[in-house]
Each structure stands twice: as C-alpha cells, then as structure tokens.
Amino acid sequence: MLRLPYQVVRGFKMSSVDQSMQLLRNQAYVNGQWVNAQSKAVYPVTNPADDKVITEVPDMDAHDTKAALDAAADAFKTWKKTTAKERSSILRKWYDICMKNSDYLAEIITAEAGKPLAESKGEIVYGSSFLEWFADTARHINGEVIPSPWPNKQIMVTRQPLGVVSIITPWNFPFAMITRKVSALMAAGCTCVIKPAEDTPLSALAAVQLAEEAGVPKGVINVVTASRKNAPNVGQVLCEDPQVGCISFTGSTHVGKILYGMAAKGVKRVSLELGGNAPFIVFPSADMDNALENAMLAKFRNNGQACVGANRFLVHEDVFNKFVTGLKEKIAQKCILGPGSKPGVTCGPLINTAQVNKITGLVDDAVSKGAKLMLGGKVASNIGNKFYESTLLTDVTPKMNIYKEEIFGPVVVCYKFKTEEEVLKIANSTRSGLASYVFTKDLGQAFRMSQELEFGMVGINSGMLSTTEAPFGGIKESGIGREGSKHGAEEYTDIKYTLFSALDK
Ligand code: ADP
Numbered sequence: 001m002l003r004l005p006y007q008v009v010r011g012f013k014m015s016s017v018d019q020s021m022q023l024l025r026n027q028a029y030v031n032g033q034w035v036n037a038q039s040k041a042v043y044p045v046t047n048p049a050d051d052k053v054i055t056e057v058p059d060m061d062a063h064d065t066k067a068a069l070d071a072a073a074d075a076f077k078t079w080k081k082t083t084a085k086e087r088s089s090i091l092r093k094w095y096d097i098c099m100k101n102s103d104y105l106a107e108i109i110t111a112e113a114g115k116p117l118a119e120s121k122g123e124i125v126y127g128s129s130f131l132e133w134f135a136d137t138a139r140h141i142n143g144e145v146i147p148s149p150w151p152n153k154q155i156m157v158t159r160q161p162l163g164v165v166s167i168i169t170p171w172n173f174p175f176a177m178i179t180r181k182v183s184a185l186m187a188a189g190c191t192c193v194i195k196p197a198e199d200t201p202l203s204a205l206a207a208v209q210l211a212e213e214a215g216v217p218k219g220v221i222n223v224v225t226a227s228r229k230n231a232p233n234v235g236q237v238l239c240e241d242p243q244v245g246c247i248s249f250t251g252s253t254h255v256g257k258i259l260y261g262m263a264a265k266g267v268k269r270v271s272l273e274l275g276g277n278a279p280f281i282v283f284p285s286a287d288m289d290n291a292l293e294n295a296m297l298a299k300f301r302n303n304g305q306a307c308v309g310a311n312r313f314l315v316h317e318d319v320f321n322k323f324v325t326g327l328k329e330k331i332a333q334k335c336i337l338g339p340g341s342k343p344g345v346t347c348g349p350l351i352n353t354a355q356v357n358k359i360t361g362l363v364d365d366a367v368s369k370g371a372k373l374m375l376g377g378k379v380a381s382n383i384g385n386k387f388y389e390s391t392l393l394t395d396v397t398p399k400m401n402i403y404k405e406e407i408f409g410p411v412v413v414c415y416k417f418k419t420e421e422e423v424l425k426i427a428n429s430t431r432s433g434l435a436s437y438v439f440t441k442d443l444g445q446a447f448r449m450s451q452e453l454e455f456g457m458v459g460i461n462s463g464m465l466s467t468t469e470a471p472f473g474g475i476k477e478s479g480i481g482r483e484g485s486k487h488g489a490e491e492y493t494d495i496k497y498t499l500f501s502a503l504d505k
C-alpha cells in the first residue's frame with residue numbers, strides 16, 4: 001500500500017468506521033466543510049457482498065441542497081475568474097494525488113460497489129485520466145475572431161463558463177462518473193454540487209477529500225449525500241433552483257426523463273448519459289478468438305452492470321454454434337464469482353436486492369417462455385444473496401422481456417441472424433442508442449455498419465471503447481451531450497458573441 005500524504009490522514013474521524021479504510025469519510029462536503037445533515041438524519045451504506053454496514057452518511061434534504069448550491073454559486077464568482085493555467089494546475093494536482101492514493105480509493109469502491117479489486121483499480125486509472133485530460137483541455141477552450149461583413153467592426157466569439165452545475169451520478173462507476181463530469185466543468189470555470197448514488201457515496205467523498213488536498217478552493221465542489229427516499233427532493237432543488245445553469249446526469253432513462261422535465265421549466269442546459277441496449281454483432285468473417293475475448297469484456301466488466309455493456313449478442317447463423325460454444329467455455333473458465341475483495345474473483349455481487357430481483361425476473365420469464373439455458377440461471381446462494389451466476393441464454397424471442405430491456409447484469413443473450421440488412425434492423429429497433437459493437441474483417445461492411453448503426457458509439461472489432469480522448473455519449477433516449485474529449489468541457493460553456501463596432505471612431 002502507498003503512504004498517504006500526511007494532510008489526508010490528519011484530523012480523521014474514524015470512530016464508527018472501518019479502521020482499515022484510510023479514505024473513508026462519513027460526512028458530506030459543503031463549502032469546504034465536512035458537515036452533517038441539518039436534520040442530523042443519517043442512512044447506512046452497506047457492502048453488497050455481505051450486507052454489512054460500512055458506515056452511515058448524512059441523509060440530506062432540500063435545505064441542505066440549497067445551502068450547497070449557495071456555496072457553489074458564491075464560489076463561482078471567483079472560480080470563473082481564475083486563469084485556465086491555474087485551473088489546469090489544480091486538476092493536475094488532483095490527478096497526481098488520486099493516482100498516489102489509487103489503492104485506498106479502490107478499496108472503497110470495492111467495499112461499497114462490490115466490484116473486484118482489480119476492476120476498482122482500473123476504474124481509478126480510468127476516472128483519473130479525465131482529471132489529467134481536462135487539466136490539459138482547460139488551456140485549449142478557445143474562442144474565435146470571425147471576419148465581419150462590415151467595415152470597422154469585429155466579431156469576437158468567446159466561451160464562458162455557464163455557472164453552477166448539478167451532478168447526479170449512478171453507483172456502477174462511483175468514482176469515474178464523478179471525475180468525468182467534475183474535471184470537465186472545472187476546466188471550463190464552473191462549480192458544482194454532486195449528489196452521488198445512495199448506494200455509493202463513499203467514493204465521491206474520498207474523491208473530494210483528495211480534491212481538497214489538491215487545493216480545489218472551498219465551494220467549487222460540494223457533495224450532498226442522500227438516501228433514495230430523499231433523492232427526489234434533492235433532485236428537484238438541483239434541477240429547479242435558479243442558481244443552477246446545467247444538470248449533468250448519468251443513470252437510468254426513467255430518472256433522466258424526470259430530471260429533463262424539471263430542467264425544462266428553467267430552460268436549463270442538460271447533459272444526460274442514460275441507459276443503453278448495445279448490440280454485439282458477429283459476422284462470419286470475424287476473427288472468432290478476438291470476438292470471444294471482447295464479448296467477455298463487453299459483457300462481464302463490472303458483472304454486466306455498465307450502460308455500454310453488450311446487451312444483445314447478434315451472431316450470424318454460419319458462426320452461431322461456434323460462438324456460443326466458445327463463449328460458454330470462456331464464461332465457465334473466466335467468471336469467478338465472489339466478494340470483490342477476494343483474490344482471483346472476477347465477478348462480484350449485484351449492487352442491491354432490486355437488481356437481483358430484476359435479473360431473476362428477466363431470466364425466469366425468458367426460460368418460462370422457451371429460452372434455452374446454456375449456463376447459470378439463478379442466484380448463487382452458497383456465496384450470498386446478491387451473487388447471480390454468469391448466465392448464457394439462447395433461443396430468445398421477441399415475446400420475452402429480456403429481448404427488449406436493458407439487462408444490466410451477467411446474462412448473455414444470443415440471437416441468430418442471416419443478413420446484414422436483418423441485423424441492422426434488429427440492432428436499430430430500440431429507442432436506446434449508446435454503444436454498439438461489430439466484429440467483421442470486411443472493410444466495406446465495417447464502414448456500412450459505422451454509418452448505419454443508430455448509436456452514439458460504434459466499436460469495430462472491439463468490445464471496449466471508452467477513453468478520455470474520445471467523445472462518450474448516446475443518441476435517441478440514451479442521452480444528450482458528450483463527455484470526455486475536447487467536446488466534454490464545451491458542454492459546460494456558453495458561447496458569447498461580442499460585436500466591436502465603430503472601430504474608426
Ligand atoms: P439505477 O437504476 O441504476 O439506480 P437511477 O437512475 O435510478 O439508476 O439512479 C441514478 C441516480 O439518480 C442516483 O444518484 C439516484 O439517487 C438518482 N435518482 C433517482 N431518482 C431520482 C429522482 N427522482 N430525482 C433525482 N435523482 C434521482
């Protein structure tokens with residue numbers, strides 16, 4: 001384990017928390033202070049692997065949220081005036097500190113989100129990469145000077161920070177979903193209030209503790225923790241308070257639509273990264289070993305709990321049996337179920353009982369309507385009540401719920417197709433449009449698929465495409481806006497046009 005910077009250790013309150021977790025905090029963070037809810041209410045955060053309480057955190061409400069927004073609005077007055085170089089330097093420091101503390105951050109992710117430790121460490125590298133990227137990008141948010149059609153006039157276009165951003169994040173990447181948004185908005189000169197998912201507030205609190213250490217001024221980042229019961233009240237203030245310029249949300253399409261509706265009342269900017277329904281298409285010319293390796297990555301990363309996770313495996317009839325047999329072997333070999341903290345485990349628990357019930361319902365419904373269970377198909381109750389066996393289903397038909405829904409769990413569903421036209425029709429027959437994956441060696445086919453697939457992202461011969469350098473986001477009901485890349489920071493700016501006139505006077 002790496003040693004922590006001394007400032008982080010100093011002043012720690014470890015009373016009711018696990019002594020081994022160095023970055024564990026049990027208070028929210030508002031205006032540079034570690035605070036309780038005004039009501040003093042708390043709720044427990046549990047480890048999904050064994051249901052043990054890790055700690056309790058403040059169960060904040062609308063009043064606490066308003067106070068956090070006031071702090072962010074106040075901080076905006078000075079943060080927006082910092083130079084790009086100053087913002088860049090702070091983000092870079094935050095990146096360095098996160099990387100130094102990656103082991104400590106990873107153990108918190110594994111404790112509250114359940115994912116295997118190696119994946120948690122991967123999330124720290126991935127999540128921190130946004131801090132590094134936007135440290136650079138901060139210095140390249142350029143404007144333009146456009147030739148005017150009139151003599152003695154000049155057209156200047158600048159990008160200005162749009163103000164306070166409300167952030168609501170999910171539990172599946174509890175660190176990276178925060179850094180991806182916060183680094184971009186800070187680079188642009190905005191401030192924020194974060195409401196992390198109720199299941200995973202501890203990663204957010206650990207991340208802001210390190211932000212404080214990196215010199216992020218008070219009020220620039222605030223974290224309001226709240227239980228699911230309080231989420232709608234907190235969410236309403238985060239969307240409707242007039243001090244808010246933008247709502248940046250990652251989560252379900254259902255909640256995204258509620259937030260979008262509330263944001264519309266104040267004509268607020270939104271950045272929405274919602275559910276996916278990713279097709280994973282395998283053509284006969286595909287390199288089968290590569291397709292199988294990538295199928296494992298695209299499906300079993302975070303045990304299937306990812307919005308870009310492959311949801312429908314569409315396999316050409318000529319290679320269907322080969323693919324299904326190969327995948328069955330790989331799953332049996334590589335999916336090792338258990339608590340994320342146990343060495344060798346590759347698939348952790350599902351996040352909560354609601355997810356277990358959802359996956360159980362989808363698989364049971366499919367099997368009862370004639371789907372063929374090739375592997376798995378039930379809760380591994382010998383390990384715990386949230387461990388679902390890695391599952392493989394074939395013979396799935398449109399009358400089964402699993403055909404249409406985002407599974408968000410460790411269940412592979414394979415369908416057979418005959419022609420390119422047919423597979424495009426199936427792949428596009430959804431209102432979701434986030435990630436898609438295609439395996440082919442036919443160059444023309446690869447181009448046609450890239451063009452015709454109605455998704456924000458297309459991976460050709462790859463099951464993993466998310467990286468800080470590329471624009472991440474969806475179309476249709478999968479969302480609005482892009483994260484990462486040079487476009488990520490632009491989301492948090494307003495374009496201002498200034499006309500300089502009478503230049504000869
Ligand atoms: P999931 O189903 O994966 O939990 P959700 O969209 O329900 O995804 O949750 C994502 C985030 O949205 C979490 O932080 C959750 O607390 C928050 N959330 C859920 N319902 C609301 C709501 N009505 N208003 C604001 N935030 C909400």
